[in-house]
Amino acid sequence: MPPILTEIAGQKLNGEQTSYLDGFFSGLRNRGLKFADIEPSPVAAGGRASSSAELEDLIPEERLKRESHPLDSYPLLLQHAAAKQAPDTENTFRFKWHGLFYLAPHTEGYMARLRIPGGQMRTFQLREIAHVAQQLTTGYVQITTRSNLQLRLIQPKDAPEVLRRIQGVGLHTRGSGADNIRNLTCNPTAGIDPAELIDTLPYTLELGQFILNHREFYDLPRKFNIAFDGGGHIGAVEDTNDIGLKAVRVTAAGGGVSPGVYFRVSLGGATGHKAFARDLGVLVKPEEVLRTTVALVRVYIANGNRGDRKKARLKHLLETWSLEKYLAETEKLLGFQLLRAPADLKFETSNLPTPVAPHSHIGVFPQKQPGLNYVGVALPVGQITPKQLLRLADLVDNYGTGEIRLTVWQNLVIPNVSDAYVEPLKKALVKMGLHWQQSNLRSGFVACTGNAYCKFAGANTKAHALELADYLEQRFQLDRPINIHLTGCANSCAQHYMGDIGLLGTKVKIAGASVEGYHVFVGGGFGADQALGRQVFQGISFAELKPTLERMLKGYLRHRQPGERFQAFTQRHDPNQLQVLFSAED
Numbered sequence: 001m002p003p004i005l006t007e008i009a010g011q012k013l014n015g016e017q018t019s020y021l022d023g024f025f026s027g028l029r030n031r032g033l034k035f036a037d038i039e040p041s042p043v044a045a046g047g048r049a050s051s052s053a054e055l056e057d058l059i060p061e062e063r064l065k066r067e068s069h070p071l072d073s074y075p076l077l078l079q080h081a082a083a084k085q086a087p088d089t090e091n092t093f094r095f096k097w098h099g100l101f102y103l104a105p106h107t108e109g110y111m112a113r114l115r116i117p118g119g120q121m122r123t124f125q126l127r128e129i130a131h132v133a134q135q136l137t138t139g140y141v142q143i144t145t146r147s148n149l150q151l152r153l154i155q156p157k158d159a160p161e162v163l164r165r166i167q168g169v170g171l172h173t174r175g176s177g178a179d180n181i182r183n184l185t186c187n188p189t190a191g192i193d194p195a196e197l198i199d200t201l202p203y204t205l206e207l208g209q210f211i212l213n214h215r216e217f218y219d220l221p222r223k224f225n226i227a228f229d230g231g232g233h234i235g236a237v238e239d240t241n242d243i244g245l246k247a248v249r250v251t252a253a254g255g256g257v258s259p260g261v262y263f264r265v266s267l268g269g270a271t272g273h274k275a276f277a278r279d280l281g282v283l284v285k286p287e288e289v290l291r292t293t294v295a296l297v298r299v300y301i302a303n304g305n306r307g308d309r310k311k312a313r314l315k316h317l318l319e320t321w322s323l324e325k326y327l328a329e330t331e332k333l334l335g336f337q338l339l340r341a342p343a344d345l346k347f348e349t350s351n352l353p354t355p356v357a358p359h360s361h362i363g364v365f366p367q368k369q370p371g372l373n374y375v376g377v378a379l380p381v382g383q384i385t386p387k388q389l390l391r392l393a394d395l396v397d398n399y400g401t402g403e404i405r406l407t408v409w410q411n412l413v414i415p416n417v418s419d420a421y422v423e424p425l426k427k428a429l430v431k432m433g434l435h436w437q438q439s440n441l442r443s444g445f446v447a448c449t450g451n452a453y454c455k456f457a458g459a460n461t462k463a464h465a466l467e468l469a470d471y472l473e474q475r476f477q478l479d480r481p482i483n484i485h486l487t488g489c490a491n492s493c494a495q496h497y498m499g500d501i502g503l504l505g506t507k508v509k510i511a512g513a514s515v516e517g518y519h520v521f522v523g524g525g526f527g528a529d530q531a532l533g534r535q536v537f538q539g540i541s542f543a544e545l546k547p548t549l550e551r552m553l554k555g556y557l558r559h560r561q562p563g564e565r566f567q568a569f570t571q572r573h574d575p576n577q578l579q580v581l582f583s584a585e586d
Contacts, residue, residue, distance in 0.1 A: 008072070008073075008076060059307060059308075061179070062307075064090055064093055068094075069097075069215070069218070069219070070093070070095075070097035070218075071098075073094035076091055076094065077098060077100070077160060080156050081157050082157075083156075084155070084157045086102065086104060087102050087156075096177040097175060097178060098163060098174060099172070099173020099174060100112055100154070100159055100173070101113065101177055103153070103455065104455075105455065106451075107153060108153075108155075109152065109153030110152075110153070110154040110156070110159055110162075111150055111151065111153070111154070112150065112154055112159075112162055112163070112166070113144070113148065113150045113176040113177055114129075114150070114151075114166060114171055114173055115175065115208070116149065116183060116406060117184045117204050117205050117207070117208030118147070118185065118188075118190065118200075118204040118208075118405070119148065119185065119186075119406030119412075120201065120403065120405055120406075121403070122403055123393040123394075123397050123402045123403075124169060124393075125169045125171055126390075126392065127393050128168070129141065129149060129151070129166075129171075130386040130387075130389035130393070131386070132151065132166065133151055133389075136154060136158045136161060136162050137153055137154050139385060141383070141389060142383055142384075142410075143379060143382035143406050143407075144410065144493075145382075145408050145410060145446065145448075145493060147185045147407055147408050148183040148406065149406070153453075172212065174212065174218075175211070178223070179218075179220045179221065179222055179223060180220060181211055181217055181224045181225075181226060182225050184207055184208050184211075184226050184228075185228070186200040186203070186204040187200055187201075187228070187230050187231075187233075187235065188361070188405035188406065188407040188412075189405070190204075192367040192369060192372070192374055192416070193230075193232035193233055193367070194351060195231060195350050195351045195356075196230040196231045196247075196351065197231040197248070197249050197261050198231070198286060200230035200245075203289055203290065204228055207290055207293060207294075217301075220304065221300070221301070221306045221312040222309065222312035222313050223313075225242050225269070226243045226293065227243075227244055228245045229245070231348075231349050231351065232350075233352075233360040233365060234360050234407060234409075235356075236408060237408055237498070237526045237527070238269075239277045239526055239530055240271045240276065240495060240526060242268065242269060242277070242314040243265065243266070243267060243293060243296055243314075244267075244277045245265055245284070245289060246263065246266070247261055247262070247264075248264050248347040248348065248349055249347060250262060250346065251347060251348060254342055254344065254345070254346070255340070255342030255344075256339070256342075257339060257341070262283035262285060262286070263283070263284040264279060264280075264283060264284075264341065265279070265284060265292070266278055266280065267280055267314060267326065268313075268315040268317075268318040270314075270315045271492060271495045271497045271498050272491050272495070273315055274497060274532050275315045276526075276532075278318070280323055280327055281340060282327065282339060282341060283339045283340075284338060285339070291334065292334065295333040295334050296330050299326060299333065300314050300317065303317060303329070305317065358438065358440060358480070358481035359438045359439075359440070359443040359481050361376045361407050361411055362376040362377075362438040363375075363437065364376075364422055364436060367415065369416075371419050372416050373417045373418075373419065373422055374414065374415040374416070374417065375413065375414045375422070375429075375436055376411060376412075376436070377392075377411055377413070377414060377429060377435070377436060378435045378436065378437070378443060379410060379412065381410060381445055381446065382411070388434065391432045392404075392412075395425060395429070396414055398421075399414070399418075399421040399424065399425040400415060400416050400417050400421075400425075401415070401416040403415055403416065410446055439473075440479065440481045441478050441482060441484075442473060443481070444481055444482050444483035445468070445484050445486070446483070446484070446485045446495070446499070447461040447462045447465040447486040447487075447494055448461050448462075448488050449461070449493070450462050450463070450505070451488060451505070451516075456488065456489040457488025457489050457505055458488055458489060458505035458506045458507055459486075459506070459516040459517065459542065460516060461486040461487065461488045461505060464516075464542055465484070467546075468484070468486075468545070468549065471546045471550070472546075472549060472553065475550055476550075476553065476554065476557070478553070480564075480566065482500045482553075483498075483500045483501070483524075484499055484501045484502075485498070485503065485524075487504055488505040489504075490504070492504075496521060497524050497532045499521070500522065500524065500567050500570075501521070501522055501549070501566075502524055503518040503519070503520060503521075503545070504521065505518055506539060508540070508541045510541055515541050515542070515543075516542050517540050517542055517545065518542065519537065519540075520535065520536055520537035520545075520548070520552075521533030521534060521535050521536070522534060522536050522552075522566075523570035524567070529567055531567065534570075536582065537579070548582070551582055551583060551585065555581040555582045556569050556570075559581055
């Protein structure tokens with residue numbers, strides 16, 4: 001067997017070092033242990049070695065990737081673990097390829113982010129994640145807005161063991177951060193939803209496996225998001241992704257298009273940069289969607305900006321390229337022309353005869369399979385304890401079929417619950433401190449990690465979200481659903497621009513002291529209600545934010561038209577008018 005590594009950080013290994021590493025990994029194999037994410041160095045395999053002169057011309061991140069592929073940094077991670085050593089700046093960057101994010105200077109320890117394509121998990125995986133969180137972290141488990149999990153805090157000495165145990169149950173952390181394709185998302189009710197046009201989970205899993213086995217997708221100019229939407233009750237907010245693939249059913253032939261189900265493709269979504277994905281003008285057959293998506297990504301890999309990290313997203317490439325040019329480059333790689341969507345195309349996006357229920361990610365809904373239901377479980381801004389995970393696994397085994405689905409709304413869905421088990425499951429969820437019942441206010445809260453664990457955040461978003469929900473629920477009830485998104489910084493992990501109310505964390509000066517506060521945006525939306533929120537208040541301290549939101553929502557209730565949603569209400573007023581309406585006392 002050839003040596004696993006021949007160099008580290010661009011330095012050739014001598015014979016003694018190579019023998020040591022070979023012996024080390026042989027010993028692990030003999031004990032039945034393996035690290036599936038280790039692959040031969042691409043440089044050693046005739047890949048992309050660069051001269052010293054070429055490296056000097058690169059920005060630091062690209063230089064590090066050229067010196068040695070970050071996936072080859074695993075031996076360095078082992079060295080850090082053995083020495084109980086925190087990584088320096090360069091290794092902090094490299095270790096992100098293994099899904100480990102060192103949180104200094106905020107706190108000493110790693111966060112591990114998993115890759116869970118489609119958010120699909122089995123109960124044996126839930127149990128192992130719970131045990132890992134109990135034994136090797138502080139017990140912090142979070143469901144993210146990309147339908148995956150994050151664990152904190154992990155000491156350097158424990159990092160390899162955390163990765164090994166995660167991989168041991170068929171999960172991965174590889175490529176979950178930095179310049180990689182992030183977790184692939186789709187409808188959490190894919191395959192069971194009576195409203196869907198097509199089951200998107202198989203495509204999500206197939207693409208995830210393809211990425212996992214092709215190293216070229218672990219060196220993008222910047223992070224990259226992909227989502228599939230098959231038209232189910234719970235959307236995948238695909239229009240906020242770099243590539244959004246939305247199923248449509250063409251109902252009438254025309255323009256060379258036959259009736260049937262296709263995927264429409266949108267490019268360049270990045271709501272943190274105030275951009276929704278734009279329609280590419282093509283229809284992709286389901287059997288061609290994997291090949292087409294791979295080609296779309298490869299065009300970005302070859303042409304994205306690698307000289308300026310602030311202008312490296314696909315959105316930025318599309319500011320200099322037309323969609324037509326991007327499509328032409330994609331078709332060169334495909335070797336065939338994609339089907340064009342006629343301007344007068346008649347299509348449907350769902351089997352639903354009526355609008356989607358409010359906050360459809362929470363509650364009990366019938367599946368397409370007779371006698372079965374899925375239950376959307378409410379979690380407080382995506383937080384769940386290891387003890388709750390273990391209890392949840394027992395409930396899913398007892399009342400479901402051993403499977404859960406994570407959602408982009410920071411909650412989870414239990415599928416395949418028979419009619420007879422719905423009521424017992426409801427009671428058991430409430431007893432363990434969770435809930436199944438939708439709330440027009442509380443169910444719409446989404447919050448990023450916040451400054452409790454993130455060095456970029458300007459406010460403690462998760463704690464503030466829970467406090468706001470309690471405060472507002474005590475004062476009034478809403479008869480229409482509302483989404484309130486709290487994000488700690490301009491990176492907008494919680495996508496504040498697409499919330500009915502978006503809150504962007506900041507520092508506010510009060511009597512000379514710096515306190516946590518928020519800028520306030522209103523009127524955002526996604527999908528059919530796609531819109532970017534507009535700022536109405538700037539620099540509101542958290543202490544003042546609670547009565548401010550109370551006045552805003554009461555002003556909406558007083559002045560709205562019959563049955564009018566909050567977004568529609570804000571969109572028929574300009575920001576100055578809204579400030580007046582939202583500032584008035586009862």
